[in-house]
Amino acid sequence: MPYRFADSSAEAVPLHVIAADALGGWLGDQSERTRAWVAATGFQGAIGEALLLPGDDGTPEAALIGYGTPAARKRGRFALAAGVGKLGTATYRIASGLPDEAAAEEALGWLLSGYAFTRYAGTAPQIAQLVAPEGVDAARIEILAEAEALTRDLVNAPASDMGPEELEGAARDLAQTFSASISVTSGAELESGFPMIHAVGRASPRAPRLIDMRWGDSGPALTLVGKGVCFDTGGLNLKPGSSMGLMKKDMGGAANVLGLAHAIMALKLPVRLRVLIPAVENSVAGDSFRPQDILHSRKGLTVEINNTDAEGRLVLADALALADEETPDLIVSMATLTGAARVAVGPDLAPFYTDDEPLAAALSSAGTAQADPLWRMPFWEPYEAKIEPGIADLDNAPAGGMAGSITAALFLRRFVTDSPRYAHFDIYAWNPAPLPARTKGGIAQGPRAILAALPEALKL
Template sequence: MTLPLGFTSSDAGALPLDLIGRADFAAWRDALPAPTAAWVQAHGFDGSPGSSVLLPGPDGQLMGAAVGIGDPLDPYSYGHAPFALPARTWRTSGRHEPGVRDALRLGWGLGSYRFDRYKSTPRAPAQLLVDNADDEVFAVLAASVRVRDLVNTPTEHMGPAELEQIAREIAQRHGARIEVTTGEELLAQNFPAIHAVGRASHRAPRLIALEWGDAAHPHVALVGKGVCFDTGGLDLKPADGMRWMKKDMGGAAHAIALAELIMARKLPLRITLLVPAVENAVGPDAFRPGEVIATRQGISVEIDNTDAEGRVILCDALTYAGERKPALLLDFATLTGAARIALGPDLPALYSNQDTLAQDWLDAGIVQRDPVWRMPLWRPYLRYLTSHIADIANGGPSKMAGSVTAALYLERFVPADQAWAHLDVYSWNDADRPGRPAGGEAQGLRAVYAMLKSRAAR
């Protein structure tokens, strides 16, 4: 395995790097030579999270450095280091427990990331010396980078066909089976809701279905919302609301990256990956407010708002997943602005019809420092999706509980006895922060992978 950006296995010219928390600072400073300690004091370094200091030798040459960290098991504690330090090789001082080592490597890799497809970066990140590349943490890092790259790529180069091509490349690499249903064939194969949302675009809608694994292993179905661009349809978004809608396939990016990670690590699972990939475009054949559309499950849906399209394509994919009777059904979607209003951009909203499944995901999020927050499937709120001419509406006039009602809509298309969880994820950083450059972001991915790994082991 090739080392990712920000890492090297060559120790030529490597300088020592100390990882210092506030609790360790005094002891570390007191062990320094007096001139170096005075230098540290002059620069105001005290081990605060996100800080750094370069250490000079007696001849004025660079002797080493220290970075201030917070929680040593949080990867983002180290995210500032690759660009806070000079672009050369660094080796950490002392030995670290595996959890700290893994957090350091993951955080260093996340902090080294820059999306450079269209614009070169001003400088390379500092390199961390590592002894090998055959490490699960690098596979997790690759999955996180996969999400970022997919979400950051403009729709011009990341439409439904491009998502399909990436899925095909992943399937070929890992020996998976793939089948794609495209355009009018969606109607012939009974995926009418996916077709309805995507039919107005010159880029044909499709359902990407990938299968991998041994039939004897537990079956997990992964579904990701693949709206490659969302204009809002005839309920057109305003300009500021449409500006970043290339990221509306963030759920698909998470599902694809998770499937790829499971295959790369050869977890003893059988997976089905389903990505309904569409553009919600404006055109002569765009679906309209007030229309009643058919779904695979036979539930009729009145379109209250064409900008609530993600749940419409997901309902066919969830029905198809449920027909396969998996042990677990997980879906990922940039589904509602209401989830962001409730929980902000960093905390994905988790819904589940099974307490054990939800708790496993929550617990894994705490351990992995990749938190999610459980929200209630408060079924009385289905009244907000009442239609007088169809079985259900995809929205309604009330602005109450928007994230909850979206999850309740999805639940209607999940078999009652099916263990299911839905993650309403932002998939985005609004501004640069250490380890979190502005743009696409993987959220809840490390947690769900750790949960699935633990369940597979059991």
């Protein structure tokens, strides 16, 4: 298994984590030979630096890895992962220099450095192995790495191999792994019970469906809803080619909730988990839904279509209505929903919305602690009028283009009326350039923070 720490009994090379301002102090305790070697190589303790210290026989007797300055560490995450690739394939044990409070983050980053999407070409990188640092929950970190890898694999898969049926298959595989139950609604039953999911997906030869997975029989009820638009052409409001190029990732919300579900089940959290994924392809054909159509929703609300490219909120709305009917203790939706969110906070932050102040505080704190940064956005009541077109109850794409992420979140909130707590995440699910522990491509945004916030949010 690639996302595993080395056995604690394994013979391991001592690894010293060297902050830039600590190098001099560390060298003061070393031999003249070591001081000369470090000086000759130019090692300064910067993030991304690593240095092997050879023994008499030429094999490493120890190694150094740069930890940079506090200012440099604030500008990124997973500082040790930046230098892992320079340590070869030996097994290492942290010997000094790593702060206890940073050990879990850095250990996770180390494991994630071994990820590569190799379904079609290439092989996973052969990185150095690490004995889990003392004091960390090694099993939990391994589960987090596996969950992240699942999310990345799903997002990275091209739409040709990740349509609604294949997304259902991934959910079924997960359900089988953890003995969860799963049901799927499609065909005439979908058309009558989830009319907006059907309307969005009906133009594709790859049939739309609603995936419903359940696990656990005691504890608070948690429902995760993930947008599963497996490819988004924009529909009749066709996207330009430059905007369509990344639309294989428009099921990133579904991928993120499946990764989160993996972690919840693997960790055996005492919750009653439900995962709902509306899986569709927004295609162009003679029976595509049209601008100015008025759709009926499962909730009974009518929706005027002013842009067929604002389809994610439509499929989520029907799934949220179903989730709300059971009034779970917490509903969380995740979706690659709006470009407005990316304009507001860029690709590295995951905006989230909730009216629940304790939940918001728990999520924000967990995001910082778990190196899974979040940014709270407002359900801004004065913008409610923007989503009320008059001819129908709701407008799926208000004119003007302002506050697009907020109006989308307000739209979704209209479908959660009975459940006590709701949080919505408008994520990007894509890393546009390689970073330490994060390859270019699909990424998880929010699941680690949500997972860490659940004990407080649900009183587990």
